[in-house]
Amino acid sequence: MPAHAPADHNTGWVLKVAALATLAFFGAELACGYYARSLALIGDAWHNFSDALALFVTWFAFQAQARAPSRHRTYGYHRAGVLAAFVAGLLVLGPAGWLFYRGAQRLLAPGQPDFRIMLALGAAGVVLNAVVSVALRRAARGEQCPPRVFLHMAGDALAGLGILLAALLIRIWGLRAADPLLGLLIAGLVVWTVWDVMVESLDILLEGLPRGLELEQVEAAIRSVPRVQDVHDLHIWSLGVGAQAFTCHVRIPPLPFADGEAILDQVNALLERRFRIRHVTVQLECQECEAVNGCHIPGAR
Ligand SMILES: [Zn+2]
Ligand SMILES: [Zn+2]
Ligand SMILES: [Zn+2]
DSSP states (O other), X not given: OOOOOOOOHHHHHHHHHHHHHHHHHHHHHHHHHHHHTOHHHHHHHHHHXXXXXXXXXXXXXXXXXXXXXXSSSTTXXXXXXXXXXXXXXXXXXXXXXXXXXXXXXXXXXXXXXXXXXXXXXXXXXXXXXXXXXXHHHHHTTTSOOOHHHHHHHHHHHHHHHHXXXXXXXXXXXXXXXXXXHHHHHHHHHHHHHHHHHHHHHHHHHTTOOOTTOOHHHHHHHHHTSTTOOEEEEEEEEEEETTEEEEEEEEEOOSOOHHHHHHHHHHHHHHHHHHHOOOEEEEEEESSOOGGGGSOOSTTOO
């Protein structure tokens, strides 16, 4: 799931076309899978469905992130893409569950899949995935591709090769169980991919600590700024993928306002430099406040 490509016009176009091509292949593969009675093909069809959804979601997230904040949605639309990714994940879990169920059934009583259709669709899948990967990589030139996208692309290529291999196993050695076995493997690949994205989306939607940050480290870093006496009511959350927000209270000695502002500048610079947090709100205090021992959000203790 390429979640970090640049939001230029060309990328949006490539994403849309790739999503439509993948969706069309999903339809063709699903129909052929039923016709050929091959669970591997049906499984790979649903896998392509989830990939098409992921491409649509990525395209949609670009559009949403590019929209300016409004008076009503002052943070902008970072989370629209996150919400869409979560819903897309839910949509894929249903077919995956069905695949596990049918895969177990067919393992016990393998059918007789048509290996010629499997060979044709497996080859077409390898070609389509190769074209889409190359197009996306060209569109995202200069941007770092997240490792999980590469892993997923490798998984896609393996799924296509797996279908070719299963077709040959069925043709040469009559190993009919290869078909449901591959169907189960592909269902596993789909769930593994979707699960990671859903957990990350849920973390963002529930305003969890952004990935890769340690609350204690951030707190200790702020305490290390000279003349900072205490840090409390610290909140860090994600507005969307790669966009963090931060609030906390910092207690300092009674100082002229300009000195307080110098401390504030240091805290801001530190947060940006060490943790890449840019949307920062700090409340400076000279006396102990009521939130020292906990947060003031109702019910949060
Ligand atoms: Zn895939
Ligand atoms: Zn306070
Ligand atoms: Zn609080």
